[in-house]
Amino acid sequence: xxxxxxxxxxxxxxxxxxxxxxxxxxxxxxxxxxxxxxxxxxxxxxxxxxxxxxxxxxxxxxxxxxxxxxxxxxxxxxxxxxxxxxxxxxxxxxxxxxxxxxxxxxxxxxxxxxxxxxxxxxxxxxxxxxxxxxxxxxxxxxxxxxxxxxxxxxxxxxxxxxxxxxxxxxxxxxxxxxxxxxxxxxxxxxxxxxxxxxxxxxxxxxxxxxxxxxxxxxxxxxxxxxxxxxxxxxxxxxxxxxxxxxxxxxxxxxxxxxxxxxxxxxxxxxxxxxxxxxxxxxxxxxxxxxxxxxxxxxxxxxxxxxxxxxxxxxxxxxxxxxxxxxxxxxxxxxxxxxxxxxxxxxxxxxxxxxxxxxxxxxxxxxxxxxxxxxxxxxxxxxxxxxxxxxxxxxxxxx
Amino acid sequence: xxxxxxxxxxxxxxxxxxxxxxxxxxxxxxxxxxxxxxxxxxxxxxxxxxxxxxxxxxxxxxxxxxxxxxxxxxxxxxxxxxxxxxxxxxxxxxxxxxxxxxxxxxxxx
Numbered sequence: 034x035x036x037x038x039x040x041x042x043x044x045x046x047x048x049x050x051x052x053x054x055x056x057x058x059x060x061x062x063x064x065x066x067x068x069x070x071x072x073x074x075x076x077x078x079x080x081x082x083x084x085x086x087x088x089x090x091x092x093x094x095x096x097x098x099x100x101x102x103x104x105x106x107x108x109x110x111x112x113x114x115x116x117x118x119x120x121x122x123x124x125x126x127x128x129x130x131x132x133x134x135x136x137x138x139x140x141x142x143x144x145x146x147x148x149x150x151x152x153x154x155x156x157x158x159x160x161x162x163x164x165x166x167x168x169x170x171x172x173x174x175x176x177x178x179x180x181x182x183x184x185x186x187x188x189x190x191x192x193x194x195x196x197x198x199x200x201x202x203x204x205x206x207x208x209x210x211x212x213x214x215x216x217x218x219x220x221x222x223x224x225x226x227x228x229x230x231x232x233x234x235x236x237x238x239x240x241x242x243x244x245x246x247x248x249x250x251x252x253x254x255x256x257x258x259x260x261x262x263x264x265x266x267x268x269x270x271x272x273x274x275x276x277x278x279x280x281x282x283x284x285x286x287x288x289x290x291x292x293x294x295x296x297x298x299x300x301x302x303x304x305x306x307x308x309x310x311x312x313x314x315x316x317x318x319x320x321x322x323x324x325x326x327x328x329x330x331x332x333x334x335x336x337x338x339x340x341x342x343x344x345x346x347x348x349x350x351x352x353x354x355x356x357x358x359x360x361x362x363x364x365x366x367x368x369x370x371x372x373x374x375x376x377x378x379x380x381x382x383x384x385x386x387x388x389x390x391x392x393x394x395x396x397x398x399x400x401x402x403x404x405x406x407x408x409x410x411x412x413x414x415x416x417x418x419x420x421x422x423x424x425x426x427x428x429x430x431x
Numbered sequence: 432x433x434x435x436x437x438x439x440x441x442x443x444x445x446x447x448x449x450x451x452x453x454x455x456x457x458x459x460x461x462x463x464x465x466x467x468x469x470x471x472x473x474x475x476x477x478x479x480x481x482x483x484x485x486x487x488x489x490x491x492x493x494x495x496x497x498x499x500x501x502x503x504x505x506x507x508x509x510x511x512x513x514x515x516x517x518x519x520x521x522x523x524x525x526x527x528x529x530x531x532x533x534x535x536x537x538x539x540x
Binding site for chain 1: 445446447452473475478500507511520523
Protein backbone atom coordinates (compact mmCIF):
# COMPACT_ATOMS: atom_id res chain seq x y z
CA UNK A 34 0.00 0.00 0.00
CA UNK A 35 2.87 2.26 1.01
CA UNK A 36 4.57 1.46 -2.33
CA UNK A 37 1.46 2.25 -4.38
CA UNK A 38 1.09 5.52 -2.56
CA UNK A 39 4.72 6.38 -3.32
CA UNK A 40 4.22 5.62 -7.02
CA UNK A 41 1.05 7.73 -7.15
CA UNK A 42 2.80 10.65 -5.45
CA UNK A 43 5.76 10.22 -7.82
CA UNK A 44 3.51 10.49 -10.88
CA UNK A 45 1.65 13.47 -9.45
CA UNK A 46 4.95 15.27 -8.76
CA UNK A 47 6.15 14.49 -12.30
CA UNK A 48 2.94 16.00 -13.73
CA UNK A 49 3.39 19.14 -11.65
CA UNK A 50 7.05 19.35 -12.69
CA UNK A 51 6.08 18.92 -16.35
CA UNK A 52 3.46 21.66 -16.00
CA UNK A 53 6.20 23.94 -14.69
CA UNK A 54 8.81 23.00 -17.30
CA UNK A 55 6.81 22.91 -20.54
CA UNK A 56 5.72 26.58 -20.53
CA UNK A 57 9.33 27.58 -19.74
CA UNK A 58 10.95 25.41 -22.42
CA UNK A 59 10.74 28.01 -25.19
CA UNK A 60 12.79 30.41 -23.06
CA UNK A 61 15.81 28.14 -23.56
CA UNK A 62 15.53 28.60 -27.33
CA UNK A 63 14.12 32.14 -27.54
CA UNK A 64 16.47 34.64 -29.19
CA UNK A 65 15.91 38.20 -30.38
CA UNK A 66 14.51 38.25 -33.88
CA UNK A 67 17.60 40.19 -35.01
CA UNK A 68 19.61 37.02 -34.53
CA UNK A 69 17.74 35.67 -37.57
CA UNK A 70 17.06 38.77 -39.64
CA UNK A 71 18.16 42.37 -39.54
CA UNK A 72 16.76 45.37 -41.38
CA UNK A 73 20.25 46.24 -42.62
CA UNK A 74 23.40 44.20 -42.95
CA UNK A 75 23.48 40.48 -42.26
CA UNK A 76 22.21 38.77 -39.13
CA UNK A 77 24.52 36.33 -37.31
CA UNK A 78 22.43 33.39 -38.46
CA UNK A 79 22.43 34.57 -42.09
CA UNK A 80 26.23 34.80 -41.99
CA UNK A 81 26.57 31.30 -40.55
CA UNK A 82 24.08 29.74 -42.97
CA UNK A 83 25.74 31.51 -45.90
CA UNK A 84 29.18 30.30 -44.80
CA UNK A 85 27.96 26.72 -45.02
CA UNK A 86 26.49 27.22 -48.52
CA UNK A 87 29.53 29.05 -49.83
CA UNK A 88 31.63 26.20 -48.49
CA UNK A 89 29.49 23.72 -50.43
CA UNK A 90 30.25 25.60 -53.64
CA UNK A 91 33.99 25.63 -52.98
CA UNK A 92 34.12 21.94 -52.01
CA UNK A 93 32.66 19.95 -54.92
CA UNK A 94 32.91 16.60 -53.09
CA UNK A 95 30.90 17.85 -50.10
CA UNK A 96 28.35 19.45 -52.41
CA UNK A 97 27.95 16.26 -54.44
CA UNK A 98 27.37 14.25 -51.28
CA UNK A 99 24.66 16.70 -50.17
CA UNK A 100 23.06 16.72 -53.63
CA UNK A 101 23.06 12.91 -53.80
CA UNK A 102 21.21 12.76 -50.49
CA UNK A 103 18.57 15.20 -51.72
CA UNK A 104 18.23 13.79 -55.22
CA UNK A 105 17.58 10.36 -53.72
CA UNK A 106 14.30 11.85 -52.43
CA UNK A 107 13.53 14.65 -54.87
CA UNK A 108 15.44 15.96 -57.90
CA UNK A 109 13.51 19.25 -57.61
CA UNK A 110 15.31 20.06 -54.38
CA UNK A 111 18.67 20.12 -56.18
CA UNK A 112 17.29 22.82 -58.47
CA UNK A 113 15.43 24.79 -55.82
CA UNK A 114 18.47 24.75 -53.55
CA UNK A 115 20.34 26.55 -56.33
CA UNK A 116 17.52 29.06 -56.87
CA UNK A 117 17.13 29.97 -53.21
CA UNK A 118 20.88 30.33 -52.83
CA UNK A 119 21.19 32.63 -55.84
CA UNK A 120 18.28 34.82 -54.68
CA UNK A 121 19.80 34.93 -51.19
CA UNK A 122 23.26 35.86 -52.42
CA UNK A 123 21.83 38.61 -54.63
CA UNK A 124 20.12 40.14 -51.60
CA UNK A 125 23.24 39.62 -49.52
CA UNK A 126 25.30 41.51 -52.07
CA UNK A 127 23.17 44.59 -51.40
CA UNK A 128 23.27 44.07 -47.64
CA UNK A 129 26.99 43.33 -47.47
CA UNK A 130 28.79 45.19 -50.31
CA UNK A 131 32.22 44.23 -48.96
CA UNK A 132 31.64 40.60 -49.96
CA UNK A 133 29.78 41.35 -53.19
CA UNK A 134 32.52 39.96 -55.45
CA UNK A 135 32.46 36.60 -53.64
CA UNK A 136 28.67 36.45 -53.91
CA UNK A 137 28.73 37.35 -57.62
CA UNK A 138 31.34 34.68 -58.32
CA UNK A 139 29.25 32.02 -56.57
CA UNK A 140 26.02 33.18 -58.25
CA UNK A 141 27.65 32.96 -61.68
CA UNK A 142 29.03 29.52 -60.92
CA UNK A 143 25.59 28.27 -59.87
CA UNK A 144 23.78 29.80 -62.84
CA UNK A 145 26.33 28.54 -65.36
CA UNK A 146 26.30 25.02 -63.96
CA UNK A 147 22.50 24.94 -63.81
CA UNK A 148 22.16 26.11 -67.41
CA UNK A 149 24.77 23.58 -68.50
CA UNK A 150 22.95 20.73 -66.76
CA UNK A 151 19.62 21.83 -68.22
CA UNK A 152 21.16 21.91 -71.69
CA UNK A 153 23.05 18.62 -71.39
CA UNK A 154 20.52 16.51 -69.48
CA UNK A 155 17.27 18.19 -70.41
CA UNK A 156 14.55 19.62 -68.17
CA UNK A 157 13.66 16.22 -66.69
CA UNK A 158 16.97 16.18 -64.82
CA UNK A 159 15.55 18.69 -62.34
CA UNK A 160 12.01 17.29 -62.24
CA UNK A 161 10.53 14.42 -60.27
CA UNK A 162 10.29 11.16 -62.17
CA UNK A 163 6.53 11.36 -62.76
CA UNK A 164 7.12 14.29 -65.13
CA UNK A 165 8.04 11.86 -67.89
CA UNK A 166 5.19 9.45 -67.14
CA UNK A 167 2.58 11.43 -69.09
CA UNK A 168 2.41 14.09 -71.76
CA UNK A 169 2.35 17.85 -71.38
CA UNK A 170 -0.81 19.50 -72.72
CA UNK A 171 1.06 22.34 -74.39
CA UNK A 172 3.68 21.67 -77.03
CA UNK A 173 6.63 21.97 -77.12
CA UNK A 174 6.80 20.74 -73.56
CA UNK A 175 8.35 23.13 -71.08
CA UNK A 176 8.25 23.45 -67.32
CA UNK A 177 7.39 26.83 -65.87
CA UNK A 178 9.10 25.62 -62.69
CA UNK A 179 12.46 25.71 -64.47
CA UNK A 180 11.84 28.67 -66.78
CA UNK A 181 10.48 30.91 -64.03
CA UNK A 182 13.14 30.17 -61.44
CA UNK A 183 16.01 30.36 -63.94
CA UNK A 184 14.67 33.70 -65.17
CA UNK A 185 14.46 34.93 -61.58
CA UNK A 186 18.03 33.77 -60.91
CA UNK A 187 19.30 35.67 -63.97
CA UNK A 188 17.28 38.77 -63.08
CA UNK A 189 18.41 38.72 -59.44
CA UNK A 190 22.04 38.50 -60.51
CA UNK A 191 21.59 41.44 -62.85
CA UNK A 192 19.79 43.43 -60.15
CA UNK A 193 22.92 43.08 -58.02
CA UNK A 194 25.28 43.89 -60.87
CA UNK A 195 24.79 43.95 -64.61
CA UNK A 196 26.30 41.15 -66.66
CA UNK A 197 25.93 41.48 -70.42
CA UNK A 198 26.07 37.74 -71.02
CA UNK A 199 22.96 37.23 -68.87
CA UNK A 200 21.01 40.06 -70.52
CA UNK A 201 20.17 38.03 -73.61
CA UNK A 202 19.66 34.86 -71.56
CA UNK A 203 17.07 36.62 -69.41
CA UNK A 204 15.32 38.16 -72.41
CA UNK A 205 15.16 34.78 -74.15
CA UNK A 206 13.69 33.09 -71.08
CA UNK A 207 11.15 35.87 -70.48
CA UNK A 208 10.15 35.84 -74.16
CA UNK A 209 9.58 32.09 -74.02
CA UNK A 210 7.34 32.43 -70.95
CA UNK A 211 5.44 35.39 -72.44
CA UNK A 212 4.91 33.55 -75.69
CA UNK A 213 3.68 30.46 -73.82
CA UNK A 214 1.21 32.61 -71.87
CA UNK A 215 -0.09 34.09 -75.11
CA UNK A 216 -0.71 30.58 -76.48
CA UNK A 217 -2.33 29.30 -73.31
CA UNK A 218 -6.13 29.42 -73.53
CA UNK A 219 -6.49 29.85 -69.76
CA UNK A 220 -3.37 31.87 -68.97
CA UNK A 221 -1.82 29.04 -66.98
CA UNK A 222 1.37 27.11 -67.76
CA UNK A 223 2.44 23.62 -66.77
CA UNK A 224 5.31 22.71 -64.50
CA UNK A 225 4.48 19.01 -64.79
CA UNK A 226 2.12 17.37 -67.30
CA UNK A 227 -1.27 19.05 -66.83
CA UNK A 228 -0.09 20.25 -63.42
CA UNK A 229 0.36 23.97 -62.85
CA UNK A 230 1.79 25.54 -59.71
CA UNK A 231 0.91 28.88 -58.13
CA UNK A 232 4.45 29.10 -56.74
CA UNK A 233 5.97 28.84 -60.23
CA UNK A 234 3.56 31.34 -61.80
CA UNK A 235 4.24 33.98 -59.15
CA UNK A 236 8.01 33.59 -59.43
CA UNK A 237 7.85 33.75 -63.25
CA UNK A 238 5.82 36.97 -62.99
CA UNK A 239 8.39 38.31 -60.49
CA UNK A 240 11.09 37.62 -63.07
CA UNK A 241 9.08 39.60 -65.64
CA UNK A 242 8.71 42.45 -63.19
CA UNK A 243 12.47 42.47 -62.66
CA UNK A 244 13.08 42.29 -66.41
CA UNK A 245 10.85 45.36 -66.79
CA UNK A 246 12.97 47.11 -64.17
CA UNK A 247 16.24 46.09 -65.82
CA UNK A 248 15.46 46.34 -69.51
CA UNK A 249 12.58 48.79 -69.71
CA UNK A 250 10.14 46.19 -71.08
CA UNK A 251 6.51 46.27 -70.02
CA UNK A 252 4.68 43.15 -68.88
CA UNK A 253 2.26 45.01 -66.66
CA UNK A 254 -0.82 44.01 -68.68
CA UNK A 255 0.05 40.32 -68.55
CA UNK A 256 0.73 40.55 -64.81
CA UNK A 257 -2.52 42.45 -64.22
CA UNK A 258 -4.55 39.98 -66.28
CA UNK A 259 -2.98 37.01 -64.57
CA UNK A 260 -3.67 38.33 -61.07
CA UNK A 261 -7.27 39.08 -62.05
CA UNK A 262 -7.63 35.53 -63.40
CA UNK A 263 -6.10 34.02 -60.24
CA UNK A 264 -8.43 35.99 -57.99
CA UNK A 265 -11.39 34.78 -59.99
CA UNK A 266 -10.46 31.17 -60.73
CA UNK A 267 -7.78 29.98 -58.33
CA UNK A 268 -9.03 30.93 -54.88
CA UNK A 269 -10.23 28.27 -52.44
CA UNK A 270 -13.73 29.44 -51.54
CA UNK A 271 -13.57 28.27 -47.90
CA UNK A 272 -10.29 29.85 -46.83
CA UNK A 273 -9.90 32.59 -49.43
CA UNK A 274 -6.37 31.29 -50.02
CA UNK A 275 -4.86 30.66 -53.44
CA UNK A 276 -4.76 26.99 -54.38
CA UNK A 277 -1.25 25.65 -54.81
CA UNK A 278 -1.61 23.41 -57.83
CA UNK A 279 -4.22 23.04 -60.52
CA UNK A 280 -4.79 21.61 -63.97
CA UNK A 281 -4.75 23.63 -67.18
CA UNK A 282 -8.54 23.81 -66.76
CA UNK A 283 -8.27 25.40 -63.28
CA UNK A 284 -9.24 22.20 -61.44
CA UNK A 285 -7.51 22.40 -58.02
CA UNK A 286 -5.13 19.51 -57.32
CA UNK A 287 -3.63 20.11 -53.89
CA UNK A 288 -5.70 22.84 -52.27
CA UNK A 289 -4.05 25.75 -50.46
CA UNK A 290 -0.70 24.34 -49.27
CA UNK A 291 1.47 26.13 -46.75
CA UNK A 292 4.65 24.85 -48.37
CA UNK A 293 3.71 27.01 -51.39
CA UNK A 294 1.59 29.79 -49.94
CA UNK A 295 4.14 31.53 -47.72
CA UNK A 296 6.46 32.01 -50.68
CA UNK A 297 3.55 32.93 -52.94
CA UNK A 298 2.47 35.73 -50.60
CA UNK A 299 6.05 37.05 -50.63
CA UNK A 300 6.27 36.76 -54.43
CA UNK A 301 3.02 38.71 -54.76
CA UNK A 302 4.52 41.66 -52.88
CA UNK A 303 5.93 43.17 -56.07
CA UNK A 304 2.94 42.16 -58.19
CA UNK A 305 -0.03 43.28 -56.11
CA UNK A 306 0.88 44.46 -52.63
CA UNK A 307 -2.67 44.46 -51.22
CA UNK A 308 -3.38 40.97 -52.51
CA UNK A 309 -0.04 39.82 -51.06
CA UNK A 310 -0.94 41.21 -47.64
CA UNK A 311 -4.39 39.63 -47.84
CA UNK A 312 -2.91 36.20 -48.64
CA UNK A 313 -0.33 36.46 -45.86
CA UNK A 314 -2.94 37.51 -43.31
CA UNK A 315 -5.17 34.60 -44.29
CA UNK A 316 -2.28 32.13 -44.31
CA UNK A 317 -1.16 33.35 -40.90
CA UNK A 318 -4.68 32.88 -39.53
CA UNK A 319 -5.40 29.54 -41.21
CA UNK A 320 -1.97 27.91 -41.13
CA UNK A 321 0.30 29.60 -38.60
CA UNK A 322 0.30 28.62 -34.93
CA UNK A 323 2.22 29.54 -31.79
CA UNK A 324 1.96 27.02 -28.92
CA UNK A 325 3.88 27.48 -25.67
CA UNK A 326 6.14 29.99 -27.43
CA UNK A 327 6.96 27.70 -30.38
CA UNK A 328 5.82 28.70 -33.87
CA UNK A 329 4.92 26.24 -36.60
CA UNK A 330 2.63 25.91 -39.59
CA UNK A 331 0.07 23.48 -40.95
CA UNK A 332 0.19 22.40 -44.57
CA UNK A 333 -3.55 22.89 -45.12
CA UNK A 334 -6.26 25.02 -43.53
CA UNK A 335 -8.76 23.19 -41.32
CA UNK A 336 -11.30 23.20 -44.17
CA UNK A 337 -9.05 21.13 -46.47
CA UNK A 338 -8.11 17.52 -45.84
CA UNK A 339 -4.97 16.54 -47.69
CA UNK A 340 -2.41 13.74 -47.32
CA UNK A 341 1.24 14.32 -46.44
CA UNK A 342 3.36 14.61 -49.58
CA UNK A 343 6.88 15.45 -50.70
CA UNK A 344 6.23 19.20 -50.26
CA UNK A 345 4.58 19.07 -46.84
CA UNK A 346 7.14 16.63 -45.44
CA UNK A 347 6.00 14.30 -42.68
CA UNK A 348 3.03 15.73 -40.76
CA UNK A 349 3.39 15.52 -36.98
CA UNK A 350 0.02 14.32 -35.70
CA UNK A 351 -2.11 16.03 -33.03
CA UNK A 352 -0.62 19.45 -33.78
CA UNK A 353 -0.64 18.85 -37.58
CA UNK A 354 2.81 20.36 -37.92
CA UNK A 355 4.21 20.30 -41.44
CA UNK A 356 7.99 20.55 -41.73
CA UNK A 357 7.69 21.97 -45.26
CA UNK A 358 5.10 24.58 -44.40
CA UNK A 359 6.88 25.55 -41.16
CA UNK A 360 10.17 26.05 -43.01
CA UNK A 361 8.58 28.19 -45.70
CA UNK A 362 6.65 30.16 -43.06
CA UNK A 363 9.97 31.86 -42.25
CA UNK A 364 9.81 33.51 -45.68
CA UNK A 365 6.28 34.81 -45.12
CA UNK A 366 6.94 36.02 -41.58
CA UNK A 367 10.17 37.69 -42.63
CA UNK A 368 8.67 39.32 -45.75
CA UNK A 369 5.75 40.77 -43.80
CA UNK A 370 7.79 41.76 -40.72
CA UNK A 371 5.69 39.50 -38.51
CA UNK A 372 8.20 39.55 -35.65
CA UNK A 373 6.25 37.55 -33.03
CA UNK A 374 5.71 34.72 -35.51
CA UNK A 375 9.28 34.89 -36.84
CA UNK A 376 10.71 34.82 -33.33
CA UNK A 377 8.59 31.82 -32.34
CA UNK A 378 9.48 29.99 -35.58
CA UNK A 379 13.14 30.63 -34.83
CA UNK A 380 12.69 29.10 -31.36
CA UNK A 381 11.16 25.99 -32.94
CA UNK A 382 13.99 25.81 -35.46
CA UNK A 383 16.61 25.80 -32.73
CA UNK A 384 14.55 23.35 -30.68
CA UNK A 385 13.89 20.66 -33.29
CA UNK A 386 16.00 21.72 -36.28
CA UNK A 387 19.11 20.19 -34.69
CA UNK A 388 21.58 22.96 -35.51
CA UNK A 389 25.23 22.02 -35.98
CA UNK A 390 27.84 24.74 -35.93
CA UNK A 391 31.34 24.21 -37.25
CA UNK A 392 34.02 26.85 -37.86
CA UNK A 393 31.53 29.70 -38.18
CA UNK A 394 29.12 27.80 -40.41
CA UNK A 395 25.67 26.52 -39.54
CA UNK A 396 23.53 23.74 -40.87
CA UNK A 397 20.31 22.24 -39.59
CA UNK A 398 20.54 18.46 -39.49
CA UNK A 399 16.75 18.09 -39.60
CA UNK A 400 16.78 20.13 -42.80
CA UNK A 401 18.71 19.69 -46.04
CA UNK A 402 20.50 22.00 -48.47
CA UNK A 403 17.30 23.36 -50.01
CA UNK A 404 15.70 23.84 -46.59
CA UNK A 405 18.72 25.70 -45.29
CA UNK A 406 18.87 27.78 -48.49
CA UNK A 407 15.21 28.75 -48.00
CA UNK A 408 16.04 29.77 -44.43
CA UNK A 409 18.97 31.79 -45.72
CA UNK A 410 16.63 33.48 -48.16
CA UNK A 411 14.17 34.27 -45.34
CA UNK A 412 16.98 35.85 -43.35
CA UNK A 413 18.25 38.01 -46.23
CA UNK A 414 15.22 38.83 -48.43
CA UNK A 415 14.17 42.41 -48.90
CA UNK A 416 16.67 44.56 -50.80
CA UNK A 417 15.78 43.39 -54.32
CA UNK A 418 12.04 43.73 -53.70
CA UNK A 419 12.66 47.17 -52.20
CA UNK A 420 14.41 48.31 -55.39
CA UNK A 421 11.39 47.31 -57.47
CA UNK A 422 8.93 48.88 -55.04
CA UNK A 423 10.96 52.08 -54.83
CA UNK A 424 10.85 52.42 -58.60
CA UNK A 425 7.06 51.92 -58.55
CA UNK A 426 6.49 54.45 -55.80
CA UNK A 427 8.85 57.18 -56.89
CA UNK A 428 9.52 56.41 -60.51
CA UNK A 429 13.22 56.50 -59.59
CA UNK A 430 15.77 55.11 -61.99
CA UNK A 431 18.10 52.41 -60.80
CA UNK B 432 23.62 3.22 -10.61
CA UNK B 433 22.56 0.29 -8.47
CA UNK B 434 19.19 1.88 -7.82
CA UNK B 435 18.18 1.29 -11.44
CA UNK B 436 18.41 -2.42 -10.90
CA UNK B 437 17.21 -2.58 -7.34
CA UNK B 438 13.70 -3.85 -6.68
CA UNK B 439 13.82 -2.67 -3.13
CA UNK B 440 12.35 0.77 -2.47
CA UNK B 441 15.13 3.01 -1.20
CA UNK B 442 12.83 5.60 0.16
CA UNK B 443 11.35 5.37 3.60
CA UNK B 444 8.00 6.94 4.33
CA UNK B 445 5.21 7.89 1.93
CA UNK B 446 7.33 10.02 -0.44
CA UNK B 447 9.32 8.59 -3.36
CA UNK B 448 13.07 9.20 -3.46
CA UNK B 449 14.23 12.39 -5.18
CA UNK B 450 17.56 10.67 -5.86
CA UNK B 451 15.73 8.13 -8.00
CA UNK B 452 14.46 10.95 -10.26
CA UNK B 453 17.92 12.46 -10.44
CA UNK B 454 19.36 9.12 -11.49
CA UNK B 455 16.86 8.91 -14.35
CA UNK B 456 17.72 12.46 -15.39
CA UNK B 457 21.39 11.42 -15.40
CA UNK B 458 20.59 8.36 -17.49
CA UNK B 459 18.72 10.48 -20.09
CA UNK B 460 21.67 12.87 -20.23
CA UNK B 461 24.09 9.97 -20.72
CA UNK B 462 21.94 8.51 -23.52
CA UNK B 463 21.81 11.91 -25.22
CA UNK B 464 25.59 12.28 -25.02
CA UNK B 465 26.11 8.79 -26.44
CA UNK B 466 23.69 9.48 -29.32
CA UNK B 467 25.57 12.70 -30.11
CA UNK B 468 28.97 11.08 -29.94
CA UNK B 469 27.73 8.31 -32.21
CA UNK B 470 26.91 10.95 -34.85
CA UNK B 471 23.20 10.11 -34.94
CA UNK B 472 22.22 13.79 -35.16
CA UNK B 473 22.84 13.92 -38.92
CA UNK B 474 20.20 11.25 -39.50
CA UNK B 475 17.45 13.58 -38.28
CA UNK B 476 17.15 14.78 -41.89
CA UNK B 477 14.57 12.00 -42.06
CA UNK B 478 12.22 14.66 -40.65
CA UNK B 479 12.13 16.35 -44.07
CA UNK B 480 12.20 13.16 -46.11
CA UNK B 481 15.92 13.26 -46.96
CA UNK B 482 18.10 10.24 -46.29
CA UNK B 483 20.67 10.83 -43.55
CA UNK B 484 23.39 9.06 -45.44
CA UNK B 485 23.76 7.61 -48.91
CA UNK B 486 25.96 4.85 -47.50
CA UNK B 487 23.16 3.39 -45.34
CA UNK B 488 19.83 2.06 -46.52
CA UNK B 489 16.72 4.18 -46.04
CA UNK B 490 15.29 2.05 -43.21
CA UNK B 491 18.46 2.09 -41.11
CA UNK B 492 18.96 5.83 -41.63
CA UNK B 493 15.31 6.47 -40.69
CA UNK B 494 15.58 4.31 -37.59
CA UNK B 495 18.73 6.13 -36.44
CA UNK B 496 17.11 9.51 -37.08
CA UNK B 497 13.91 8.59 -35.24
CA UNK B 498 15.91 7.10 -32.35
CA UNK B 499 17.96 10.29 -32.03
CA UNK B 500 14.81 12.44 -32.00
CA UNK B 501 13.32 10.31 -29.23
CA UNK B 502 16.49 10.39 -27.12
CA UNK B 503 16.77 14.16 -27.66
CA UNK B 504 13.14 14.82 -26.71
CA UNK B 505 13.45 12.53 -23.69
CA UNK B 506 16.49 14.55 -22.62
CA UNK B 507 15.11 18.03 -23.31
CA UNK B 508 11.61 17.35 -21.99
CA UNK B 509 12.31 14.60 -19.49
CA UNK B 510 15.54 15.50 -17.71
CA UNK B 511 14.50 18.99 -16.54
CA UNK B 512 11.08 17.62 -15.53
CA UNK B 513 12.77 14.92 -13.43
CA UNK B 514 15.11 17.46 -11.86
CA UNK B 515 12.21 19.79 -11.00
CA UNK B 516 10.28 16.79 -9.60
CA UNK B 517 13.31 15.89 -7.46
CA UNK B 518 13.39 19.48 -6.22
CA UNK B 519 9.68 19.39 -5.37
CA UNK B 520 10.12 16.12 -3.45
CA UNK B 521 13.11 17.48 -1.54
CA UNK B 522 11.14 20.57 -0.54
CA UNK B 523 8.13 18.45 0.34
CA UNK B 524 10.26 16.13 2.50
CA UNK B 525 11.87 19.10 4.25
CA UNK B 526 8.48 20.68 4.83
CA UNK B 527 7.08 17.40 6.21
CA UNK B 528 10.11 16.96 8.50
CA UNK B 529 9.79 20.50 9.83
CA UNK B 530 6.11 19.93 10.41
CA UNK B 531 6.86 16.72 12.34
CA UNK B 532 9.50 18.49 14.43
CA UNK B 533 7.07 21.32 15.08
CA UNK B 534 4.20 18.95 15.93
CA UNK B 535 6.12 16.56 18.23
CA UNK B 536 6.90 18.91 21.19
CA UNK B 537 3.41 20.30 20.90
CA UNK B 538 1.81 16.83 21.36
CA UNK B 539 4.17 15.86 24.20
CA UNK B 540 3.48 19.07 26.09
